[in-house]
Amino acid sequence: MNTHAQSPDKLAEKILRGVGGPENIESLTHCATRLRFQLHDGGKADQAALDALDGVMGTVPQSGDRLQIVVGGGVANVYSDIMSLPAMRGSGARPPSDAEVKAAMRAKSRGRFAWLDNFFEYLSDSFRPLMGVLLGASLIIAITSVLEAFGLIDTRATDKSSTWVFVDAMWRSVLFFLPIMVAYNASKKLRVDPWLGAAVMAAMMTPNYMSMLGSSSEVPGVSCTTNETLGSEQCVAKVFGLTMQLNDYGGQVFVPLAMVALLALLYRGLQRLIPENVQLVFVPFFSMLIMIPITAFLIGPMGIWAGNGLGSGLAWLNSNAPIVFAILIPMLYPFLVPLGLHWPLNALMLQNISTIGDDFIQGPMGAWNFACFGATAGVLLLSIRHREKEMRQTATGALAAGLFGGVSEPSLYGIHLRFKRIYPRMLVGCLVGGVIVGLLGGVDTEVFAFTSLLTIPVFSPMVTYGIAITAAFFTAMVLVYFSDYRSPEERAQANAERDADERAARDDSAAADVREPLAVGAATAAVGGSGASAGSPVAAGAPAPGEGIVLAAPVAGRVIGLDEVADPFFASRVLGEGVGIEPANGHVVSPVDGELVTAAVTGHSFGIRTKDGVQVLVHIGLDTVQMNGEGFDVRVEPGQQVFVGDLLAEVDLDAVHAAQHSTITLMTVTNTAYLASVEAHTGQDVTVGAPVVIVRR
Incomplete structure (x- = not known):
């Protein structure tokens, strides 16, 4: 497959067409190497067309209308290009922001x-x-x-x-209108039309509403009393024959937060009840017709009552x-x-x-x-x-x-x-x-x-x-x-991302043909990897030392071919040629001498670069990233030099089994496409450090 990317704009447009258009995208995120689509209908994605695109290393459909597209180290740029397309800005799809992606990671x-x-x-x-x-x-x-x-x-x-x-x-503009701003953001958070949330809150901050506040108000039906404890004036008005407490909501945030939480329930209910072709008019209409009175009569006064009650209670407490x-x-x-x-x-x-x-x-x-x-x-x-x-x-x-x-x-x-x-x-x-x-x-x-x-x-x-x-x-x-x-896990993740960003910035000054395989290899640790495909596995038998670069077994056990691995990314060689090992124990070591480019904080994967430019991925188990590091004791840090036999991690295989994940440990050469051959030697029982793969440049 040709991995040299085409024009970013054209690639983004073709990917968007390949997944069924912006209207088929429920959400879009990305990790270090993959675009992760949540589609409304996974059947609309043209996998063959996507696989044929220059710049796409492979696609893997998943359950629940999810689709992953492996792009490699430039995934962030492709993601940004897709998000910048006019079709995406005008669509109903709502891909999460960077902040939401980080929030998902914090989750x-x-x-x-x-x-x-x-x-x-x-x-x-x-x-x-x-x-x-x-x-x-x-x-x-x-x-x-x-x-x-x-x-x-x-x-x-x-x-x-x-x-x-x-x-x-100049400064009161922010604090006074803070309720409207908060309502807008809270609505976006709960996937409600943000302008609708802002409009509901703004109704209580218009000159019409504010004109009723204060004993000097000339609006009929308004009466005011003084709170002796707080020294504040409280006014009420007769609206539709009902008594409504009037309040100055400038600077209040409890009211918009509570209002939007209720609005979100109403909004979704109206969307289910009202035909789609008239929702643009009637969903906002009924939302405003219902929520503005509820906010003015109930939610707003509740926030003020809570604050006033608290103030009175504290005054009593200070005295006693x-x-x-x-x-x-x-x-x-x-x-x-x-x-x-x-x-x-x-x-x-x-x-x-x-x-x-x-x-x-x-x-x-x-x-x-x-x-x-x-x-x-x-x-x-x-x-x-x-x-x-x-x-x-x-x-x-x-x-x-x-x-x-x-x-x-x-x-x-x-x-x-x-x-x-x-x-x-x-x-x-x-x-x-x-x-x-x-x-x-x-x-x-x-x-x-x-x-x-x-x-x-x-x-x-x-x-x-x-x-x-x-x-x-x-x-x-x-x-x-x-x-x-x-937390320690969040710190390790943040530092790893920082190191990757700093490394990428340094790599920008290097030649593109050197930077590309490094970026792909470095990205593998955090997400399960990516890389190039195709290799040349051979029959069992140890490679002779001196003939190419020898990769040692990172763990003792039975060596199998990637075709036998129940994971489409590895079996398809999207992550490069290599081997799988059914581990006899959880003692995982480095298979080569080189720089530890990345070490996932979850302990499930490690990316190593040799001095000859060979990118090696060691991946422990399948889907073990979901264990969030439980049962994995990482003994190394990104950036350090490792040598054959150096301990990478101690893994509790029983914990992996208990979590219902495969313990198969994989070792692949993620930049296989840039090498003359990668020969995997399978069908043998090996000890730690035994030669299992030979690489020729």
Whole structure:
């Protein structure tokens, strides 16, 4: 098969036609060498046409209308070319984004409670796309905080100039309209028309709705009362003869998150009930007709009631058990902020300042904020240590916004909610800071302030506050740094991807005929491999040393041909010529001297490159990647030099059998097509290190 790729655009178009067009694609992802299609109808894929394409190394249909197309090391580019085609942008297909692919990979290390993982993913994916504007707005806040700290402006003055009113609008645009943005992203996450979710939430933020708020409203049927505890005004209106609570939903996120979750159920139900040819009109129509009143009458008020009830309860707690209050506030905030339930507490803070002259909430709250920033600092240090460019940029911006602007959202939505290991460590920092505030008698402030480095002087006693936030910051930072925000498996995977990216960048400067086989061989470890086809197996009998490059048996056992292997990728030689070995034990060693290009974190495969450019794949078992490393004890790391007989992994074969996977261990030469011959010697029982394959260049 000719593996020299044609024009990328033409290849992408031909692959798209070969799988039945964009309308036949339910989802599309890619791994290191393969395009992975989930099709609506697998029978529409033209496998013969796809196999004949230059640049396609092989195709394998799978159950459930799934189709894998082996492209090799350039798969990411082909994937991008397909996704960039106008037909894909205009189709109803919804291939997952890179973030969703990574989320799927993180799902391999899910915790005990799937619902909790799903909840955090829902939160994370609803906020992650907003990171840019959140960081931008928070940095504007940070600049104004610096100016206010030096007495150059007063952001709370009632007679601010039009200039500073406009500056306020520059950052308030993000926080005020955050509910609409969150509704849009949450709808995309749940596969609902995102503009529909945004429109439902926007109904409660229009000038028409806002005109009913406040006792000064001239709209008939509106009446208002004052909440004595919170010092806030609550208004209701008669709508269709029913009483509807009116609220300012600016900055609220609990309401859009809850609304979209219910909208998704309604949306799918309407799609099943309404004929497809009129869904474009009537699905949005009935969705809006039903969800806007439900949100206004029920979901919205529920979010506000929850926040107001919490504020009243905390005021009582501070009066009766202040030390408990000082500890509880920083422990609660990490859960209130992501849901937007902390906003009523801001009203309580302002009420305290206006009625009793100072506030008791902001001091303990500072312990939470600085624990949050400390966790971000730990992530930043790790990103520098592990050369994670994207995370370094995110953490740097989030930390600057936090330390100088007192804004936690960039850290929460951009980092902490994405990596569930951070929260427990951050909570320890919150606890330490809260305990210090409680034991030392509490902290008050006479002004409403973002808890940043610049506002430390407004808290009293300042020394108590400084000790508490410092302890909270460094506790969280140290815990995150030394235990990592990724699990060991996630760290190994991330580092392997980083190394592969760095290696690929270095390889870009090499000649194409050298880079292509390396990229194919290097990719095999993470996904079960790919490579070239065709070889020349011969009858049993050990190859004579000195005649070509000898590959030793990586494991003791019975040697069989690839035709006997129950895996279409290996049997078809898509992964190159080689042998299978029915292992006698789980002691797996290197079959050659060379560089360990890749070692899968799951321990199921290893890619080795010899000094002569031979790419060797050692693959332990079939479909054992699904075991997620259980039963595999990896003894090597990518990038190190290995020699014949060096231990690669110890494998618990009983565990593999218990997981109902074959233990057959395969060794193939993934760049067979670039070599004169690859001779496999089968039908023999061998010990570790016995010659089983000979390669001639």
